[in-house]
Amino acid sequence: MNSRNRLIPFFVFFCFCTFAQEHTKFIERQGHVSFFSYTSVENIKAENNQVLGIVDLQTNEIAVSMLMNAFIFEKALMREHFNESYVESDIYPKAIFEGVISDFDPTLSGEQTRIIQGNFSMHGVTKQLEIKTKIERRERTYILSGTFETIVQDYKIKIPPLLAGNIAKTISVDFRFECLPYEE
Amino acid sequence: MRGTKKIGVFGKVILTSILLVMGLCLIWFTLPLNSENVYNKDPELYINAHNLITKLELNASESIGLVSEKVVEITGAIKEVNNRNNRITIILGTGDREHPSIICDMADDQRDYIKHLSANDTIVVKGIYKGFLKDAIFLNCIVIHE
Numbered sequence: 001m002n003s004r005n006r007l008i009p010f011f012v013f014f015c016f017c018t019f020a021q022e023h024t025k026f027i028e029r030q031g032h033v034s035f036f037s038y039t040s041v042e043n044i045k046a047e048n049n050q051v052l053g054i055v056d057l058q059t060n061e062i063a064v065s066m067l068m069n070a071f072i073f074e075k076a077l078m079r080e081h082f083n084e085s086y087v088e089s090d091i092y093p094k095a096i097f098e099g100v101i102s103d104f105d106p107t108l109s110g111e112q113t114r115i116i117q118g119n120f121s122m123h124g125v126t127k128q129l130e131i132k133t134k135i136e137r138r139e140r141t142y143i144l145s146g147t148f149e150t151i152v153q154d155y156k157i158k159i160p161p162l163l164a165g166n167i168a169k170t171i172s173v174d175f176r177f178e179c180l181p182y183e184e
Numbered sequence: 185m186r187g188t189k190k191i192g193v194f195g196k197v198i199l200t201s202i203l204l205v206m207g208l209c210l211i212w213f214t215l216p217l218n219s220e221n222v223y224n225k226d227p228e229l230y231i232n233a234h235n236l237i238t239k240l241e242l243n244a245s246e247s248i249g250l251v252s253e254k255v256v257e258i259t260g261a262i263k264e265v266n267n268r269n270n271r272i273t274i275i276l277g278t279g280d281r282e283h284p285s286i287i288c289d290m291a292d293d294q295r296d297y298i299k300h301l302s303a304n305d306t307i308v309v310k311g312i313y314k315g316f317l318k319d320a321i322f323l324n325c326i327v328i329h330e
Contacts, residue, residue, distance in 0.1 A: 032269045050287055050321045052317040069252060070315070070323060
């Protein structure tokens with residue numbers, strides 16, 4: 001290895017350090033959150049593709065905000081029930097998560113699996129959550145993804161007895177955020 | 185005869201119930217997939233991208249009647265067209281600043297209309313307003329004019 005080649009890793013490290021110092025906040029404006037409800041009667045899936053997520057690499061804090069009425073369902077009736085009867089999106093338009101990524105080192109390249117601890121607020125109820133999250137650094141982007149389960153009853157969502165069989169008691173939630181440097 | 189008549193009435197009730205359930209099932213399974221169709225809805229507000237964002241930033245959206253679920257027609261310049269999350273999204277810029285902008289999640293059948301659109305083209309889109317986070321969010325958008 002000649003001396004020029006030896007300098008390349010230092011140059012890459014220097015560039016990353018400069019980049020990381022310049023940008024401590026990263027943002028995703030089109031984050032993806034989907035949920036699934038599996039029952040023997042029917043499966044319900046919905047997705048929201050305009051979820052906002054901001055990660056602060058100085059404090060390892062993360063904040064997520066989504067509009068409840070921006071979930072897309074397969075059927076109109078599912079969307080109506082969800083917004084009008086269950087999450088009451090006119091009264092509680094947003095769901096918010098605020099948390100901290102434990103033991104996260106943003107300078108590490110490649111993949112890390114970390115726990116995000118925080119509070120999730122939806123339908124006027126706030127619950128503590130611990131979410132196992134895969135964090136991948138790709139050049140200027142941090143990609144956060146994962147799956148967790150949540151209990152419908154925890155958020156005081158009332159389901160009429162007639163429809164109780166159609167909606168699972170535990171909902172599976174998937175998420176994916178590709179966070180780019182935040183130019184405030 | 186009397187017994188047959190009783191069974192007949194009972195049978196009619198059962199038959200009606202079965203038909204009712206079948207009818208409901210038919211409605212349920214044939215409901216349109218694209219649940220919020222804006223094609224046949226007239227816009228309740230006509231506005232350009234810059235004015236829309238200005239009102240939202242001043243928390244004055246209600247003064248122009250911009251509330252969630254309203255059908256709005258927006259005129260603006262394309263900042264970006266992307267395919268994130270397997271959705272077609274047009275992002276309209278507001279001219280002078282990078283952000284905030286208007287995120288238009290396009291209706292599924294808009295793919296062909298969007299093929300020849302590119303950044304800086306001025307277009308008119310119609311969509312359902314959902315709310316404002318760091319950007320204004322519209323779903324089920326369709327291109328009205330290019």
